[in-house]
Amino acid sequence: DAKTTQPPSMDCAEGRAANLPCNHSTISGNEYVYWYRQIHSQGPQYIIHGLKNNETNEMASLIITEDRKSSTLILPHATLRDTAVYYCILPQGGGSNYKLTFGKGTLLTVNP
């Protein structure tokens, strides 16, 4: 499977934009990039996904580079409740794309 690389931790000030990077240099042409997050003591939560175009929803924006080798999740105005571990995931292909493989992710700490 294509692997993803994320920084282990990041800090962000409340109200500022949080930009979370993910490298996926071995991504294949038809693999989507998915982002989930896990707030402490809760189950993971789907955030957003994309293939090659930038995407935006009520939670976040996803910017994917033209070569698709990396992406950035943007939380435009981070709040304290956005403190969580953020996972960048490329669901397995070949008919087994239901298996979400969660790596270590990035622990985002939003500070007051």
Add this chain to the structure above:
Amino acid sequence: GAGVSQSPSNKVTEKGKDVELRCDPISGHTALYWYRQSLGQGLEFLIYFQGNSAPDKSGLPSDRFSAERTGGSVSTLTIQRTQQEDSAVYLCASSFEVSPETQYFGPGTRLLVL
């Protein structure tokens, strides 16, 4: 609408006892998944249901683990003769069949085996 619910939220049991964990998926979601998360670790896939059948049981760690789903809805994960290494948070998720990558997770059951 209601999200995925799991029960019990916490379970403490003695080594060697059997436990049963329950998952109620979102109404209309035909796909259901079980994962577990040990302390400080990532999520580990256990099993996937499409309707009442389980096309992939490859993640079940041993034959002490089993799962079933009836009526295309509620699922139970049973662990027989629990061991201390079974202590973890057991997470259930559900999705529409056509978008298995977009999964909605429940709050989990925290299992502690003494």
